[in-house]
Amino acid sequence: MAELSETTGIPVPTIKYYIREGLVSPGRPTGRNQAEYGEEHARRLRLVRALTEYGNLSIAVIRDLMEQIDNPGLQEFMLLGAAQKTVTRRQEARPGPSKEEAQRRLDDLLERRGWKGLTEEPAYRTAVGVLATLDEVGYHDMIDELDGYADAAQRAAETDLRVLGPDVSDRERAVEIVVVGTSMGDTLIASLRRLAQVAIAERMYAGQGGSDAE
Amino acid sequence: MAELSETTGIPVPTIKYYIREGLVSPGRPTGRNQAEYGEEHARRLRLVRALTEYGNLSIAVIRDLMEQIDNPGLQEFMLLGAAQKTVTRRQEARPGPSKEEAQRRLDDLLERRGWKGLTEEPAYRTAVGVLATLDEVGYHDMIDELDGYADAAQRAAETDLRVLGPDVSDRERAVEIVVVGTSMGDTLIASLRRLAQVAIAERMYAGQGGSDAE
Structure with missing residues (x-):
């Protein structure tokens, strides 16, 4: 040892x-x-x-993921299901008008993009929960820009699948890539998003007050 | 009450x-x-x-953010700095060749995109930490696709700034939007990314084995 x-x-x-x-x-x-x-x-x-x-994951979730990687019976089409486990927050939205409206908005988005059969995914419930909460706290501008965030998410997912490659016959490797890539990718994307915010904002708000040392 | x-x-x-x-x-x-x-x-x-x-934030971080929202002296050019506080994991990379290589890769990316003066941001250290860890665990394919993740992050940041709008003279509102939008946006983007993964993978791997019930 x-x-x-x-x-x-x-x-x-x-x-x-x-x-x-x-x-x-x-x-x-x-x-x-x-x-x-x-x-x-x-x-x-x-x-x-x-x-x-x-990966921002609990020990219990990691144990569960390791069992999936070690499970020789796991089917190819179950592969991406493993990544769903790495959604860190899986909080159900409170029932009410905000939840119904959120669900309608998300369903419209999935329909527009041709993303089918996803309403049973844990990530679907999480997205509904976030949208309902944004509605409750009055952040409608953000909900109105849902397509912009979906574009970003699609770009990230396309990159994920380029990393994974077309051949998923080595299941152990494939599940591992999905799990690690998804969970660590969240942190990577979040940090790059903040850097991009600062870089873009500096151009956008240049000269709107504040000293410009550089 | x-x-x-x-x-x-x-x-x-x-x-x-x-x-x-x-x-x-x-x-x-x-x-x-x-x-x-x-x-x-x-x-x-x-x-x-x-x-x-x-938002996936600790009570201590939220308290800190509320103080910033309530601080009338906060300058416009500090605005985006508030979002930096919501980087969930701020783990420093261990010193060594992986860290040096990660830093070089990230610096090249920032240079290519014209994102300047960001090396002191907390998000910079987080990104270096993630890239160094990916290198240590042998996920070089993911590091090679860094531009894809940066594209996704840029798309998200552009959406963030559309939500914020060009006028940031109402500082209280602006800081609040940045903070809420950034932290809740992480969860929204993460959940949409998983839905996009499943949707894209189903097209990509269709017929590669597994029963196709639909």
């Missing part, structure tokens, strides 16, 4: 914690207090650390 | 909690165990609930 820690740069107590939580399988015992770890252990350790640090 | 709870649909214990945490100001006392609350209280309550439920 000391060797594994050295290879991956992950402290021994962290490795022990991952094994205890069922995120990484224990090594093959080779004696008292000794076990053998392979390259797949190092790879899995780096993956779990990446998900805990940047 | 019972009336305020009825108007907003937020339970009394939750309102008390928000007041105790300094997220909402206490009402004007009108007697023993009685206080007067105005329309601005109802509005702020809905806003705080929206941020806790969908």
Whole structure:
């Protein structure tokens, strides 16, 4: 285990914690207090650390995802379902007129884009919840720009599928890419969005007051 | 307070909690165990609930943001800085070759897009951290598609600034829009990205095995 820690740069107590939580399988015992770890252990350790640090996921969700990656019976068409698990907030909208209006808006959007059969996805419920809340707090301007956010999301998803590639016959690799790419991609897109905001705003509001040091 | 709870649909214990945490100001006392609350209280309550439920933000971050909204001295050119506070993960990359390479990649991207003077932003450090981690776990395909994610982020930021509008002279409103729009927008974009993934993948992998019930 000391060797594994050295290879991956992950402290021994962290490795022990991952094994205890069922995120990484224990090594093959080779004696008292000794076990053998392979390259797949190092790879899995780096993956779990990446998900805990940047994926914004709970241990329970990561355990569930690892089980999906390890499940040889998982079908290709279930592949993207795994990514749905990485929606961090899955809060149901409160029933009421805001929820109904939000659902109507989202259904119209899906219809316009030809995105079919998605109303049972967890992400559908999340999107309805966000739109209903925006309506409740009076942010109608943002709801009116829904197509702009959908354009951004579509651009991101197209990029995701370029990363994944047309061949998904190596299921383990494919599920892993979807899960890591989706969860870490959220953080990447969020940070780039903030940088783009600042860059665009500086051009847009230049000279509207404030000192311009550069 | 019972009336305020009825108007907003937020339970009394939750309102008390928000007041105790300094997220909402206490009402004007009108007697023993009685206080007067105005329309601005109802509005702020809905806003705080929206941020806790969908903004994926801690109470400490929300308190900090409310102080910025309430700060009359905030300058226009500081406006977008408020959004930077809502970067959920602000983990520094570990020093090493992955971090250096990540920084080089991001600097090249910013250069290509003419996004200048952003290296001191918290979001810059987050992006470097994500890219360095992707490098460590061997996801180079995703790093190679960085421009695709930047396109998505730019599209989102352009939409953000359309929502904000060209006139930012009403500072209070502007800061609020930036903060709410950025944090809730992350959740909205993430959920739409997952829906787009499923929709696009279904076309892309149709007939690659698995039963096609529809």
